[in-house]
Amino acid sequence: MRKALAPLLITCLLLTGCWDQHELKKLLFVDIVGIDYAGDNRQLKVNFVISSLREANQGGGRPSAISYETTGVSLFDAVANTNKVVPGDLSALETRLYLISTRFAKDKPLNILNASSQFLSNPLYAHLAVYDGDLSELLSRSKIKDVPVSDLLMGLLEGEIKRGKIPSNKLLHYILGGTNFINDFALNRFVPSGEGARLAGLALFSDGRYTGTNLNNEETQLANLMNGAQGKIQTIVGRMDGSHYSVLVQNAKRKFRIVRSGEGINHIEVSLKLDLKIVEEDTELNKHSKDVFKSLEKTIEEDLTSKAVEVIATLQKANCDYFQLGHEVAAYHPKLYGKMNWRELYPKLRIKPVIHVNILNSGILE
Amino acid sequence: MIKEESITGRQLFAIVVMVQLGTEVLSLPHVEADVAGQDTWIAVLLSGLFAQLGILLIWWLGSRYPDRNLYTYISTIVGKPIGLCMNAVFGLYYAFSGFLLTTNYADVLKRWMFVLSPWWILLLMLLIVCGYAATSTLRSLALISQTMIIVPIVGFLLITLSGTYGFDAKNLLPVLSGGWNPVMKGAYAAFSSYVGYDLLLYAYPYVRSRSNKGLLLWMSIANAIAIVFYVAVCLVCSTMFSLRQLTYIPEPIVFILKNYQLEIIQSLDILFLIFYACVVLSTIYVYFFLSSKAFMHLRKNGWGKQSVWVWAIVCACFAGGFFMTKRSNIIQVAALQDQASVYLIVVLPVILLVLSTLQRTMRNGV
Numbered sequence: 001m002r003k004a005l006a007p008l009l010i011t012c013l014l015l016t017g018c019w020d021q022h023e024l025k026k027l028l029f030v031d032i033v034g035i036d037y038a039g040d041n042r043q044l045k046v047n048f049v050i051s052s053l054r055e056a057n058q059g060g061g062r063p064s065a066i067s068y069e070t071t072g073v074s075l076f077d078a079v080a081n082t083n084k085v086v087p088g089d090l091s092a093l094e095t096r097l098y099l100i101s102t103r104f105a106k107d108k109p110l111n112i113l114n115a116s117s118q119f120l121s122n123p124l125y126a127h128l129a130v131y132d133g134d135l136s137e138l139l140s141r142s143k144i145k146d147v148p149v150s151d152l153l154m155g156l157l158e159g160e161i162k163r164g165k166i167p168s169n170k171l172l173h174y175i176l177g178g179t180n181f182i183n184d185f186a187l188n189r190f191v192p193s194g195e196g197a198r199l200a201g202l203a204l205f206s207d208g209r210y211t212g213t214n215l216n217n218e219e220t221q222l223a224n225l226m227n228g229a230q231g232k233i234q235t236i237v238g239r240m241d242g243s244h245y246s247v248l249v250q251n252a253k254r255k256f257r258i259v260r261s262g263e264g265i266n267h268i269e270v271s272l273k274l275d276l277k278i279v280e281e282d283t284e285l286n287k288h289s290k291d292v293f294k295s296l297e298k299t300i301e302e303d304l305t306s307k308a309v310e311v312i313a314t315l316q317k318a319n320c321d322y323f324q325l326g327h328e329v330a331a332y333h334p335k336l337y338g339k340m341n342w343r344e345l346y347p348k349l350r351i352k353p354v355i356h357v358n359i360l361n362s363g364i365l366e
Numbered sequence: 367m368i369k370e371e372s373i374t375g376r377q378l379f380a381i382v383v384m385v386q387l388g389t390e391v392l393s394l395p396h397v398e399a400d401v402a403g404q405d406t407w408i409a410v411l412l413s414g415l416f417a418q419l420g421i422l423l424i425w426w427l428g429s430r431y432p433d434r435n436l437y438t439y440i441s442t443i444v445g446k447p448i449g450l451c452m453n454a455v456f457g458l459y460y461a462f463s464g465f466l467l468t469t470n471y472a473d474v475l476k477r478w479m480f481v482l483s484p485w486w487i488l489l490l491m492l493l494i495v496c497g498y499a500a501t502s503t504l505r506s507l508a509l510i511s512q513t514m515i516i517v518p519i520v521g522f523l524l525i526t527l528s529g530t531y532g533f534d535a536k537n538l539l540p541v542l543s544g545g546w547n548p549v550m551k552g553a554y555a556a557f558s559s560y561v562g563y564d565l566l567l568y569a570y571p572y573v574r575s576r577s578n579k580g581l582l583l584w585m586s587i588a589n590a591i592a593i594v595f596y597v598a599v600c601l602v603c604s605t606m607f608s609l610r611q612l613t614y615i616p617e618p619i620v621f622i623l624k625n626y627q628l629e630i631i632q633s634l635d636i637l638f639l640i641f642y643a644c645v646v647l648s649t650i651y652v653y654f655f656l657s658s659k660a661f662m663h664l665r666k667n668g669w670g671k672q673s674v675w676v677w678a679i680v681c682a683c684f685a686g687g688f689f690m691t692k693r694s695n696i697i698q699v700a701a702l703q704d705q706a707s708v709y710l711i712v713v714l715p716v717i718l719l720v721l722s723t724l725q726r727t728m729r730n731g732v
Contacts, residue, residue: 019483
């Protein structure tokens with residue numbers, strides 16, 4: 001009797017398939033969600049870029065992207081309005097990117113984006129980025145140079161993240177109070193370029209709002225390393241004595257040192273130790289001796305320190321504590337932090353970059 | 367005494383681990399965030415150590431009556447009328463605990479996955495499987511738990527490996543910023559997670575162990591595993607989410623698993639929630655089993671059949687489930703159950719131990 005009952009019980013576990021099944025052919029996989037304001041009011045203008053594989057029965061298939069533009073007071077309202085004009089069920093199961101306009105970014109965008117956590121089956125590994133241009137116009141193009149717009153944008157982002165040149169801005173890190181402690185962060189920024197778009201550094205946010213200040217690509221890479229990114233053979237190209245050098249970052253180690261003076265902070269040291277491979281120095285080929293390496297190390301240190309000073313100055317000017325130094329002070333000197341107004345103090349704080357360079361080798365040549 | 371098949375020390379270990387790990391793995395960091403803040407892991411660790419004291423207490427009590435379970439020796443200590451009443455209270459407590467766990471897990475499934483499936487189907491699905499298992503012997507339950515133990519092992523690996531996706535140790539600092547008071551409150555809140563070791567109250571005489579101390583060793587190892595599991599879960603969640611995020615996200619583990627981006631498996635969080643049923647059901651059927659045994663011991667030679675009691679409990683739970691559709695009700699009732707746990711598995715064994723010592727002293731004195 002008991003044995004006969006067992007298979008019946010197992011089929012019981014399949015009951016939910018009767019109600020909560022999703023038919024694959026009816027699902028519309030939203031690849032990119034673009035968010036902007038419609039006109040001058042606070043109504044959201046949302047673009048859903050839906051990716052699909054056409055003619056899949058003929059082998060590899062043809063990837064295509066269709067964009068639907070809709071308006072709504074919130075993300076859920078926009079989804080509901082899209083469902084009225086598009087047959088099928090929108091699914092966030094494969095959403096890879098939330099792209100926001102600069103206008104929307106200036107108005108505490110995370111408050112609206114919090115609702116994305118309520119999308120069922122939302123993987124939350126989607127990236128968050130800013131587009132400094134006409135968002136609807138970019139996303140309305142199904143293909144750019146024969147590549148679907150979603151593949152182009154995601155290809156650029158993922159490639160540069162893998163190369164350690166830009167930070168990974170996953171949505172999960174920011175929403176629902178993720179940036180609560182110091183609500184300052186920096187998002188990857190796209191700008192229009194020719195027919196499509198290109199990456200153009202970081203957009204700086206202060207207290208949850210886009211400041212309008214940006215870091216360029218070169219500054220972004222250095223800021224990323226100063227924020228604790230690992231060495232991933234990133235290329236650094238710099239100038240020295242009227243010429244230029246190219247190095248690859250093998251290892252990177254970042255440390256903060258808070259130097260106190262009485263009841264306050266004298267300065268904060270952002271120390272960055274880099275193990276480099278020098279692959280190009282001047283246009284002439286030179287053989288490297290120990291002394292040459294030493295002199296090169298010093299020159300590169302000076303060049304990178306001056307660049308780091310500029311990065312920190314830009315961050316302080318925008319009042320964007322991208323390195324979360326406030327959190328560092330609160331964690332290690334909680335009493336001191338409790339007495340200070342970090343938002344007011346941060347732009348005036350002495351932040352000193354200390355860069356140590358160690359040239360490991362000159363690539364595969366002597 | 368009603369007959370029961372004996373189990374080995376290893377089987378006791380498996381069954382206790384599976385009972386101690388319940389739905390709290392999903393929600394503990396969220397519950398603790400409101401109480402203990404960044405010191406969650408200390409509170410959970412302390413709570414585990416308190417549970418170890420509880421194990422010692424029950425082991426000590428059990429070693430006084432090595433041939434009998436709690437339901438039979440309780441009448442010897444407190445007298446027959448009170449003993450029978452206490453058996454009834456234990457029966458109700460375990461039935462209620464199983465009921466609460468079923469509604470809690472059904473609520474998680476309903477919110478995360480089976481949005482359209484009727485509530486009663488989810489309840490019925492879980493209750494029938496648990497009821498079927500609970501009609502077995504202690505040895506059969508132990509064998510099932512031994513088989514299922516692979517699920518928490520895989521779950522543990524998934525959770526701890528997700529920590530490599532970026533964590534911030536600063537979230538744990540400063541340690542004990544609010545003093546010991548929030549930590550102690552947090553330890554109380556976390557105690558219900560470790561409940562399950564009280565199985566020893568019933569199982570003590572049925573464990574075939576080389577020595578009395580061997581039994582204690584198996585119980586302590588099981589508790590140590592539960593401590594490591596819970597502390598690791600809390601550490602991973604606290605370092606990956608901000609405190610604010612943890613207060614908003616009721617099941618942070620599910621959010622962490624949403625962060626996994628794998629080419630071959632989609633939505634690891636959903637898979638985890640489904641397979642986690644093995645862990646939750648292991649707890650529920652043990653509770654139903656203990657409840658039915660308590661009711662059977664309302665008479666010296668056994669009152670009714672185990673299967674009848676189990677299915678009666680299942681029917682009562684199913685009927686009660688219709689009144690627990692609101693999440694706030696489940697949380698409110700869970701707080702009551704937390705209090706009942708402390709009274710029944712900590713305070714009561716202390717009282718019984720004191721009374722039994724007094725009885726022995728008086729007997730020896732006479």
